[in-house]
Amino acid sequence: MQGTRTRTASVAVTDSLIEAALAILEEAGLPGLTVRDVASRAGVAPMGVYSRFGSKDGLLEALFMYGFASLQAAIETPPTASPLTRLRTGCQGYRRFAIHNPQLYHLMFEQMLLLDLSPEAKDLAQRSFGTLVERVHAAMTSSELAGTSSTEVAQQVWSAMHGAVSLEIAGVHFATDRAQSFTAMLDALLIGMAPR
Amino acid sequence: MQGTRTRTASVAVTDSLIEAALAILEEAGLPGLTVRDVASRAGVAPMGVYSRFGSKDGLLEALFMYGFASLQAAIETPPTASPLTRLRTGCQGYRRFAIHNPQLYHLMFEQMLLLDLSPEAKDLAQRSFGTLVERVHAAMTSSELAGTSSTEVAQQVWSAMHGAVSLEIAGVHFATDRAQSFTAMLDALLIGMAPR
DNA sequence: ATAGATAAAGAACAATGTTCTATAAAATAA
DNA sequence: TTATTTTATAGAACATTGTTCTTTATCTAT
Incomplete structure (x- = not known):
């Protein structure tokens, strides 16, 4: 008698795992994100996570990178007449991303950031920060913000x-x-950073 | 033949458990904070955690409350001539607490705050916030800050x-x-909140 | 001092991250 | 196409951790 095991095609299993993990994350939170459940939802055995991501942390790092790619897209905005306005718009996009993906945001900033990340993951995160630096720099050049650094x-x-x-995500x-309160805080900060 | 089990005195075991948990937390981080290790360090069996705190989460909530009591003490400062100066001093105390107890701060704000907390724990946290509200209110009364709420x-x-x-704790x-950067941010924000 | 109540020790259980092993699927060669 | 090698997956097994259970040492009241 031969075994009854079936083997799923290897195509795009990586993406399926990430999609499954993202779905479970937002539905059940980080404690509900188990390797077994992710694999099950993606239609593979738990081993699939390890052959592709090395460990659960490897999978989480993939989510981290996916998250920063999304965040990058959310803060990326077309140029406007006022560089400061463009910065403000990007900040609104930042909040929108966080509020729309609270569990992912939590994972990115309150879990993974405290762990040892791969150089690729760090680079990606730094790139998002670089976008913010550019916006600030432009607002400085247009004399809408003061300061040197x-x-x-x-x-x-x-x-x-x-x-x-x-x-806000924590419910506090x-x-x-x-x-409106987010915008008010940001406005106050930017006013305090304006040339005097 | 009688068993060889010994039973430790029940006096102050609760405090021993909290102290052990705090020590392990700062030494090994949240992942290293296991019920077994905490109990072992306190010289009792794991069951001691459950009889006193109900669950691991119960122990963590005790740490949460200990943390907010410490934070409260850190932001509490004697009155000064300028209410805004008093607010600023309290904010410096806030940062000092966080930087000196990074793992505890992480537990308090990035883990426990997202969970269902007991009314007592919520009250304690809200009291710390109340102190900040008082300082802000005083600075508004002295016209050093604008706004109504x-x-x-x-x-x-x-x-x-x-x-x-x-x-900063995350290393970013x-x-x-x-x-200095913390102070600069705070100054900018408070300047932006000043009457105009 | 004795009896009952209490709570702790240690074992046992359930769930989860991880590893191991057999093997099905794919890749390669003839 | 067929046989052989390689690869990667399924499913079982293992280690750790939160939790519960059972036995029994300790405490308390009479």
């Missing part, structure tokens, strides 16, 4: 944004209109 | 602080002097 100012803007969406918000 | 402004200040220390910082 666009990197340092960008870090401060990013910090404020991250803190705001992070607490005492303002009635959270989008 | 001290709660909303306090939330924005907290957001910015949290984002800054959160990224592009400024040379991080304490």
Whole structure:
């Protein structure tokens, strides 16, 4: 008697695993994201995760990279007359991404960022930050922002944004209109960074 | 023949468990914080955690509350001539707490805050926020800050602080002097919130 | 001092990340 | 096309961890 095992085609299994993981992540959160469930949802055995990603952390890193690619797209906006306006629009995109993908955002910024990431993952994350630095630099050039180090100012803007969406995702918000409160905080920060 | 089990005295075992958990947390991080290791370090069996805290999450909630009590102490400062200065000093204390207890801060804000907490834990956290609201309110009364809702402004200040220390703890910082960058961000935000 | 109540020790259980092994599918060669 | 080698997957097995169960040492009240 021969075995009854069947083997699924190897085509695009990697993508299926990532898709399954993303779906489970947003549905059940990080604790619900088990290797078995991801593999099952993708129609493969748990081993499939290990042959393709090396470990569960490897899969999570793939989600991390997917997330930063999405974030990059969310903050990328066409040029406008005012560089500061373009920066503001990008910040709104940042919040939109976070609010629309709360579990993924949590994974990216509150889990993976604390772990040892591969150089590729770090590069990708840094590229997103680079976009923000560019916007800040442009606003400095147009004299809409003061200061000398666009990197340092960008870090401060990013910090404020991250803190705001992070607490909002956690359900810690005492303002009635959270989008408006986010914008108000950002406006205050940018006003305080304007030339005087 | 009688068993060779010994039973440790019940006095102050709860505190021993919390102390052990805090030590392991900062030494090995959240993944290293296992019930067995905590119990072992406290000199009791794993069951001790369950009889006293109900579950591992119960123990983590005790750490959460310990953390917020410490944070409360860190942001609590004596009155000064300028309410805004007092607010600023409290914010520096906030950062100091976070940087000195990075793993605990991570547990508090990036893990527990996302879970279902007991009313006691929520109250304690809200009390810390209340202190910040008071400082903001005082600065509004002295016309050093503008705006009508001290709660909303306090939330924005907290957001910015949290984002800054959160990224700093994660190792994401592009400024040379991080304490200075934190202060610079805070200054910009408070300037942007000043009456005009 | 004795009896009952309490809670802790240690074993056992369930779930999860990971590894191992047999083998089905694919790739290659003749 | 057929035979052989390689690859990667299915399913079982293993280690660790959160949790529960059972036995029994310790505590408390009389």
